[in-house]
Structures are given as C-alpha cells and as structure tokens.
Amino acid sequence: xxxxxxxxxxxxxxxxxxxxxxxxxxxxxxxxxxxxxxxxxxxxxxxxxxxxxxxxxxxxxxxxxxxxxxxxxxxxxxxxxxxxxxxxxxxxxxxxxxxxxxxxxxxxxxxxxxxxxxxxxxxxxxxxxxxxxxxxxxxxxxxxxxxxxxxxxxxxxxxxxxxxxxxxxxxxxxxxxxxxxxxxxxxxxxxxxxxxxxxxxxxxxxxxx
Amino acid sequence: xxxxxxxxxxxxxxxxxxxxxxxxxxxxxxxxxxxxxxxxxxxxxxxxxxxxxxxxxxxxxxxxxxxxxxxxxxxxxxxxxxxxxxxxxxxxxxxxxxxxxxxxxxxxxxxxxxxxxxxxxxxxxxxxxxxxxxxxxxxxxxxxxxxxxxxxxxxxxxxxxxxxxxxxxxxxxxx
Numbered sequence: 001x002x003x004x005x006x007x008x009x010x011x012x013x014x015x016x017x018x019x020x021x022x023x024x025x026x027x028x029x030x031x032x033x034x035x036x037x038x039x040x041x042x043x044x045x046x047x048x049x050x051x052x053x054x055x056x057x058x059x060x061x062x063x064x065x066x067x068x069x070x071x072x073x074x075x076x077x078x079x080x081x082x083x084x085x086x087x088x089x090x091x092x093x094x095x096x097x098x099x100x101x102x103x104x105x106x107x108x109x110x111x112x113x114x115x116x117x118x119x120x121x122x123x124x125x126x127x128x129x130x131x132x133x134x135x136x137x138x139x140x141x142x143x144x145x146x147x148x149x150x151x152x153x154x155x156x157x158x159x160x161x162x163x164x165x166x167x168x169x170x171x172x173x174x175x176x177x178x179x180x181x182x183x184x185x186x187x188x189x190x191x192x193x194x195x196x197x198x199x200x201x202x203x204x205x206x207x208x209x
Numbered sequence: 210x211x212x213x214x215x216x217x218x219x220x221x222x223x224x225x226x227x228x229x230x231x232x233x234x235x236x237x238x239x240x241x242x243x244x245x246x247x248x249x250x251x252x253x254x255x256x257x258x259x260x261x262x263x264x265x266x267x268x269x270x271x272x273x274x275x276x277x278x279x280x281x282x283x284x285x286x287x288x289x290x291x292x293x294x295x296x297x298x299x300x301x302x303x304x305x306x307x308x309x310x311x312x313x314x315x316x317x318x319x320x321x322x323x324x325x326x327x328x329x330x331x332x333x334x335x336x337x338x339x340x341x342x343x344x345x346x347x348x349x350x351x352x353x354x355x356x357x358x359x360x361x362x363x364x365x366x367x368x369x370x371x372x373x374x375x376x377x378x379x380x381x382x383x384x
Binding site: 027047049051052055056057058059060061062063064065066067084086087089090093094180181183184187188191192193194196198203204205206208 | 276280
C-alpha cells in the first residue's frame with residue numbers, strides 16, 4: 001500500500017545489495033529499476049531490461065525455472081505489473097521456491113515521467129495472495145524489507161514483497177552501457193549457461209562447458 | 210551427428226514434433242491454449258525432460274520463454290497465430306532486441322483448412338504482420354516430414370539468434 005512518508009528506491013536497493021546471496025540472479029525492470037541498480041550494484045549476474053514494460057516478471061519466472069538452484073530476484077514496478085497481471089497468476093501457479101518478486105509501489109508510471117496509474121491504491125500483496133502466492137507482504141520501511149527478505153522460509157513458492165516507495169522520476173544515468181546483447185551474453189557467461197554448438201547439417205545442441 | 214530416421218509416409222505428425230523436440234534436447238515449452246494445441250500440450254506435460262509452462266497471454270509466454278532460454282534451457286513456444294499478433298511489443302523490444310533464439314510453433318488458424326470461420330481475419334493478416342515485425346517464419350510443407358522442418362526451424366533460431374515461427378497446419382499439430 002502507498003503510505004505518506006515513503007523510502008526511496010535507493011533505500012531499498014541498499015538493503016538488497018547488503019543482503020543479496022552470493023549466487024543470486026537479479027532481473028530489473030525498465031527505467032531507474034535498472035539504471036539505479038546498475039549504479040549501485042553492477043554485476044554480471046544482473047539482467048537489465050530496458051523497455052519491454054511488464055515483462056521483467058515473466059522473464060524472471062522463466063529464469064527461476066531454468067536455474068532452480070539459484071535465488072532469482074526481480075524488481076518490477078506497480079505500473080509494469082498492472083500491464084501483465086496475468087504473469088502474477090502464472091507465478092502463483094508455477095510456485096517457484098527460488099523466486100523473490102520486489103514490487104516497487106510508487107503509485108505512478110515513474111519511467112514515463114510520473115504519469116498517474118489506473119489505480120494507485122491497489123493492495124498488491126493481497127492481489128498476489130489471491131493468485132496463490134502465500135508469502136506476499138506489504139513493506140513500508142527498509143528495516144521491514146531487510147527483515148522480510150532475510151527470513152523467507154524455503155519451499156513455499158515465490159515470495160512477493162510490495163515496497164512502498166517515493167516516486168523517482170529523475171532518470172539516473174547508468175554507469176555502464178546497457179547494450180542488450182552484451183547484457184545477455186555477460187549474464188549467460190556468468191551463470192555458465194550452455195552454449196549452442198552448431199553442426200553443418202542441423203542437429204545442433206546446447207552443450208555445457 | 211546421426212541424421213534422424215526418415216518418417217514413413219502417413220506418420221503421425223504431432224508425435225513427430227514431440228519426438229523432435231526431445232531429440233534436440235528442448236527443456237522447456239511455454240504455451241497458451243488453442244484448440245489444435247490442446248492434446249500435444251497434455252503429451253508434453255507428461256514428458257519428464259520438458260517443462261511445460263501454461264501462460265495466461267502470449268506476450269507473457271514470450272517473456273517466460275526468453276527467461277528459460279536465458280537460464281540455459283532450449284525453449285519452444287506453442288501458441289496460436291492470433292497470439293503472435295498480440296505479442297508485438299515484446300517481440301521487438303525483448304525477444305528480438307536481446308536476440309533470444311526461440312522456436313515458435315504456431316497453429317495457423319484462419320486458413321482454408323480451418324472450419325472455424327471467425328479465425329479468417331487473423332489468418333489473412335498473419336504473414337503480413339509477421340513480416341512487419343521482422344519475424345523470421347515459414348509455413349510447413351505437408352509433403353515433407355514435419356520433424357525435419359521443426360529441426361530446421363530450431364536450427365535457424367539458434368544460428369541466427371532470433372525467434373523463428375513455424376506456421377503449423379491442423380494435420381501437423383492436432384493430436
């Protein structure tokens with residue numbers, strides 16, 4: 001829920017950086033979700049999405065399925081999740097234990113200059129619970145976030161933390177080039193994803209090194 | 210690499226699609242329902258080596274597929290052609306921009322062989338829209354075994370680092 005005095009995205013990101021498991025994979029949505037995370041905690045295991053609004057959550061779901069031994073954390077905005085609410089339903093149905101969804105609830109479309117949301121007052125945690133995601137909580141302070149993200153018991157499906165956040169409409173300048181193909185290859189190399197080995201006449205395979 | 214065994218004339222084409230996906234090591238299939246796809250999805254769900262995810266919308270399915278491929282699983286999608294029409298933004302801004310190799314197995318509704326008349330408008334615009342997206346695609350040839358066509362499409366996707374849509378007839382995919 002959006003409350004009166006809200007922490008900044010950076011306040012939550014500092015907690016995330018301090019508590020991030022060493023083997024975690026992080027997917028960030030468009031705009032400052034990616035730019036600020038790159039500025040504060042750039043790592044090869046970050047997958048930065050530019051544009052493709054609303055698709056960070058389903059992409060992270062796929063990643064969590066493919067990498068079940070690694071924690072996957074996705075940062076998605078309230079406006080973005082409203083664009084593809086069905087993805088929340090799919091997360092509830094698939095119930096991956098290794099997926100943590102951080103929903104930045106700032107009540108606006110921050111990446112497009114702070115335009116109003118269709119509904120800024122939705123209880124997104126309640127919405128998540130209704131899809132079958134039992135571990136869904138509204139969070140209003142960085143301290144509560146630290147407590148929640150550090151105490152998640154395993155084996156109960158995805159966790160959703162709705163972070164009440166002050167809008168940040170001023171665009172952060174990312175410290176690195178967010179070239180999409182470079183981002184993808186850097187990420188896949190970091191996790192040791194198998195590479196495609198072609199053959200002359202078809203029948204190529206993905207092969208682990 | 211041994212060539213796959215030639216399929217006999219009259220071979221069950223949906224079975225050949227599934228066998229080809231298994232032989233090529235596909236680890237994930239992301240799907241949105243269509244009447245022609247229903248039974249093959251049930252069969253995939255029974256396969257221990259392929260994880261089936263049933264998404265709520267085709268653009269969401271596309272993003273899930275990008276995620277499984279990013280995580281190292283060779284990934285196929287099963288969607289209706291209308292679903293590809295509705296995933297345009299994700300197609301260009303995610304799958305193509307990040308160059309994800311995805312095999313898209315697409316039921317081609319609204320063709321002459323489709324008895325459901327309301328699919329006709331979608332059939333009429335499918336290929337022009339695919340061309341507009343810059344989406345590589347092919348229609349299956351009913352005179353050739355389907356398995357080799359699936360393999361060609363999968364190979365194209367990987368070697369060109371892009372999604373490739375194979376437009377399937379009812380005979381190809383309806384179990």
